Amino acid sequence: MTATEDAGDTVSMSGPTPGRDGNRILLIVLGAALAGLFVFAVLRLVVSGVLGVDGNRYTAAALALTPFAVPFGVVLAVLAFVGRQRLIGVASALLALALVVPLVPRVVVDGGPAADGPGLRVLAFNMYFGEADARRVVDLVAEHRVDVLVLTELETDTVRALTDAGLPELLPHRISRPGAGGVGSALISRYPLTGAELAGPSTFEQPAARMRVDGVAVEVVAVHPVPPVTDARTWRSELGALPEADPDGAVRVLAGDFNATADHAAFRDLVATGYVDAAEQRGRALVPTWPRDRFGPPVTLDHVLVDTRATVDHYSTHDIPGSDHRAVLAHLRLPTPTAGVP
Structure with missing residues (x-):
């Protein structure tokens, strides 16, 4: 070499x-x-x-x-x-x-309190600027015998479509604040409603109402704060202005598009005032509600929160054509009439 x-x-x-x-x-x-x-x-x-x-x-x-x-x-x-x-x-x-x-x-089912009062079925749904199928919404209300329907992103034309589809025959009472650009919301109920001012100032409409369900006083708020990606400061403020649960007053239910998940401190702070998340109590809080049939990581933005004196018998999500959200349905069991406001 x-x-x-x-x-x-x-x-x-x-x-x-x-x-x-x-x-x-x-x-x-x-x-x-x-x-x-x-x-x-x-x-x-x-x-x-x-x-x-x-x-x-x-x-x-x-x-x-x-x-x-x-x-x-x-x-x-x-x-x-x-x-x-x-x-x-x-x-x-x-x-x-x-x-x-x-x-x-x-993902762990929590039985909750042993509430043995009347039942209350609450359906909350984002109508996506009024584009959702109104007939399917009414069909869902009839199929599941819904007592209270909470709608967000409600347009004036959608109110007419819901009426034409027969919603007033199922849920005759309503507090409706439709509006262009997704700002409108409504509470529609089987039981007579009395308007209330329970939510603080907000970008979108968040109507509230009082009702009586077989002797139990109930207050419901349609929830729809501004998304945090639009304005995080306003989002925190609007979530923080939602009413805390009142253990000595009417049973409160907050339902709608919270634009928040359980991983947000602002949402957890609200729940900690005396509510339970219906999805979490039934072990289904990781089931996504947005976006439906659209690009993006699926997350859980829509919720039904109820006073800790009540329990949740059932929770489910439902697809409705035309919307980017899923509808959320909670079967609530209220406390006995003596536990609520007389």
Whole structure:
């Protein structure tokens, strides 16, 4: 072997090592993904979870994606272990496990109090600027014997379509505030309604009413705060201006498009005033309600909240053509008449 050949061999042996470079790239990619997951976990568990701060429009939007962070963490952990990046794998698995904790109550059925008063069936639905199929809404009301219908994004033309479809024959009483551009809302009921001012100032209409259900005093609010991606400050203010539950007064029900999920501190603060989320009590709070048949990660924005003195016998979601939301239906069991306002 000549000196020249020796030199050539030496040069070739000191050249780039594809396997080593591939490992370096894998480490960078996995490390960046882990850093993103860590930042998200801090946002959800510490900033929102402990400090009660949802932040601006971007962080509020990100918080709604918490259910997706868990599978992301699991996939990241698997990829890291396969790539022999054990430290990243362990860290990813631990972060995914931590993010599972706030999700567990949403899939566990909670029996609630032993309420044995009259039943109340509440259906809440976003009409998507009045584009939803009015006939299907009326059919759903008839099929499930709905007692109270809460509609948001209600247009004047939609009111006429609902009337033509026979809604007044099923639910003759209403407080309706239709409006262009999705601002309108309505409360439509089997029971006579008395208007009330229970919600604070809001961008969209949020009518409220009092009624009596077989001797039990009930107050219902149609909920529709502005989306946080439009104005996070106003969104927090409008959620915060919704009425707290009143343990000594009428049984309160808040229903509609909250533009918030259980991963938002503003929503959890409202629930903590004395409500239960009907979906969570039935273990179905991870069932998405928006967007339907449209692009975007599915999240749970529509809710029925009820006073903790009541219980939830049934909860379900329903597709209605024309809307980007699903309708949410809750069968409530109210406390006995003596537990409400006489």
